[in-house]
Amino acid sequence: MKVLMLLLLVGSALAGTDQGVRDEFNGEAVDFFMGKDKMAAMLEMTPSPHCLEGDMEMSEEQKEVYSMMQEVTAENSARVRRYSSNAFRQWPDKTLVYQFDSSLSDEIKALFMAAVDEFTERTCIKFVEAKDGYTGDIRPIKVWGDGNGCSSTIGGPGGNLKLPDLCNSYGTILHELGHAIGALHEQSRSDRGDHVTINEENILPGYAHDFRVADRPLLAPYDLHSIMHYASTAYSKDGVSETIVPHVAKKSETMGLQKGLSRLDIYTFNLMYDCYEGCPEDLKDKCQHGGVPSKECTCICPEEYKGPYCEIFNAETACSVKLNATSGVIQSPGYPARYPIDTECVYAIECPVGMTVHLDFKDFDVEGYGCFFDFLETKTGGIIDEMYPDKYCDVALKGVNIQSKTNLALMKFKTDSRFNYMGFDVEYRCE
Numbered sequence: 001m002k003v004l005m006l007l008l009l010v011g012s013a014l015a016g017t018d019q020g021v022r023d024e025f026n027g028e029a030v031d032f033f034m035g036k037d038k039m040a041a042m043l044e045m046t047p048s049p050h051c052l053e054g055d056m057e058m059s060e061e062q063k064e065v066y067s068m069m070q071e072v073t074a075e076n077s078a079r080v081r082r083y084s085s086n087a088f089r090q091w092p093d094k095t096l097v098y099q100f101d102s103s104l105s106d107e108i109k110a111l112f113m114a115a116v117d118e119f120t121e122r123t124c125i126k127f128v129e130a131k132d133g134y135t136g137d138i139r140p141i142k143v144w145g146d147g148n149g150c151s152s153t154i155g156g157p158g159g160n161l162k163l164p165d166l167c168n169s170y171g172t173i174l175h176e177l178g179h180a181i182g183a184l185h186e187q188s189r190s191d192r193g194d195h196v197t198i199n200e201e202n203i204l205p206g207y208a209h210d211f212r213v214a215d216r217p218l219l220a221p222y223d224l225h226s227i228m229h230y231a232s233t234a235y236s237k238d239g240v241s242e243t244i245v246p247h248v249a250k251k252s253e254t255m256g257l258q259k260g261l262s263r264l265d266i267y268t269f270n271l272m273y274d275c276y277e278g279c280p281e282d283l284k285d286k287c288q289h290g291g292v293p294s295k296e297c298t299c300i301c302p303e304e305y306k307g308p309y310c311e312i313f314n315a316e317t318a319c320s321v322k323l324n325a326t327s328g329v330i331q332s333p334g335y336p337a338r339y340p341i342d343t344e345c346v347y348a349i350e351c352p353v354g355m356t357v358h359l360d361f362k363d364f365d366v367e368g369y370g371c372f373f374d375f376l377e378t379k380t381g382g383i384i385d386e387m388y389p390d391k392y393c394d395v396a397l398k399g400v401n402i403q404s405k406t407n408l409a410l411m412k413f414k415t416d417s418r419f420n421y422m423g424f425d426v427e428y429r430c431e
């Protein structure tokens, strides 16, 4: 039955109706389509003679400054920063003005408007369409439906955003709009070496220059799940060998496959455009459990927490639990008997600050099938940068030890309406 369902899903996707399928499955099908998303992420890298790193259109002056940013030294660093803030500008009045060219398809226009809505909801950046007869002061960016690949100029005012029909992925359009607003690629940050390794021997010959670091002020922590991050197989010589290898190997399944603004994206764009002007200065420190300041001066929380400062554990089900003891055992409901169907349990292990959580999986037996039906998700990284958890099923965690990066580890166990297995038995301790 499940195999049949998978086939039906694949069939629907091939028929071009996968958006409907996604909606129908309330987002759960998303991981199943990761392969498609990886394809979409590659679209940002369609080579174009005017573009750097695949999709950044720059003027000759910007190109010159950008190459200085790539070769910055201790001596010229201050000067290059000055040049770059002149060459790459924010939109005046925090307002991006766009103008649709008649070449743009209705489908792309709808995705673009959805991306605009997401930025409008989450940041203080305003978006105005320059319709016929526009007489405003701000030069619009032209949104084109033709071009070889998806690309954008960096910052404003004016410029070009090229979204031909092949760019019909929401994540890709968010990414290009991010460039239009003024963002560069996440993986070109000077601190990327702490989070990813560039595997040069896997890069398509002639494209190594697209993996250079470009110096600029770093506003927020590094974010593997940023809409501005490349996927692990960007410019891969064979399409499958990894060119960007996250230090937490599991993250290559989700890195660069953005489906929405990450919390750190929201934070970064809001800092970039001074959206926190009216908020208390210590707001950032008040946000708990991986939350980031919102433009409304409260915090944007991970789903496991709520409240103005993400201080309240947010899980409704009876099997969900917040654990504050420095050691203990977590078992799937009923263990060692088979776990129940249609169950969702959220576990939050909060160690004292300064300690980390050690998870020691003594037993792990969960339905397989690509983790599509029953699974255990873990968040053991920085939480603040974890938009997509690590997902496990089958016997993947049996005998495995995981150490969290911070004093917080989150897990979610979810089962569907059929086929139940023994579940899991994990010992945890704070160290």
Ligand SMILES: [Zn+2]
Pocket (backbone or CB within 6 Å): 044, 055, 056, 175, 179, 185
């Ligand atoms: Zn890009």
